[in-house]
Amino acid sequence: MHKILGLVLAGLLAGTAHAAPPHYKVAASFDPAGKLDADVTVTLTEALPEKAFLLSRRFVLQPMKLPKGVTVTSENAESPVEELTKYIFHFARPTAKPVDLNFRYSGPIQTKYDSGAPALRPEGYELFIDHMWFPVGADIQTRFTVDAEIEGLEPDLVVVAQGDVTRTKTGVKIHRDFIDIDLPMVAMRGLKRAEAHGVEFFSRDLTSRLAGFHVKNADTSARYFETLFGPLPHTVRMAMVWRAKGLGYARTAYTVLSEGGRSAPDIPEIGPARYVAHEIAHAWWMLASPLTDDFWLVESAAEYMSMRYVEAQFGAVELQKNIDAKVTGSKDAGPVMGHGRPNRVQLYGKGPLILWDLDKRIGRPAMDKLMITMAREPAHTTPIFLKHLTEIGGADAAKWFDTAMHS
């Protein structure tokens, strides 16, 4: 009896390990007035009893033709952003054979609430996961490959996206053979392109000081991180957009920054240097769940690496200013962990400071070994980090770190 269960379990584990990631086939049409028509087929190849997706409620979904043995229920959801529908698919006979789920829907590309980064602006489109314009795995951890054909883009829109990007007269084809949780795209008028080590950079003005500092520090920080982690897995496409909100974000091989009113003629280098180094560091630090405690392994880790770059490139005085600002800003931050996704101050202030203290505590060679070992892990969770920390820095250091993150 136990033997049989053991075999079944081994079979399941092997199946999981070798399952292809989900694949999205996206046919979308944008009209300049802001309406989206979409036909998205999600192919799943993992045997699951249930799988849920989120899509914004501003879209009207046509009745779905479901494969045999698959049923769907839906409910409203207000998290991680407002006005979502959660579609929960139930599989009567979970199978690792490919199952296609086809979503056809239409509605406004613009969200109802103000995100600070509208999907459609006079200069063009900026689309990312927050707009919930395609069915997003409800765990916000469903990484997929994608083939997308997007129609309705005027010829003067410059498209920045992941993977192989082919601009056509009326749209764009995107073929991405690497996995990510998002299908991000910038399609804007007036973007110009520059190249640096590991980076393709797009901006409406490549001659501004801000753009220059971004390109230069993307290049030097990429080279610095490569001495630790090895070659950048992909060239990073980086688009600097212009909107009031300073929000920036990184996906695999893709980053969006905002001029955000920062492009003054006398802007000092250190701000954009820190910022862009943080985004480049996400090439190795982006694998933890954004919905849980573990998200510090994305943001605090990238910010700690940015501090390392500041120290290496700008010296101890600049680093100390950075540390002082974080100490002041996070004095009432509360615990980083123990309450779900940490808040901003915990992620960007307190978390990186604790990592910096850990660095001093176990010493730079051990810290480097820890970060290099962790960066190679296919999934990033706190227990995996603590396991490596225990092995490399000792049980006391791991206990200290865990306590510091929880207090």
Ligand SMILES: [Zn+2]
């Ligand atoms: Zn970040």
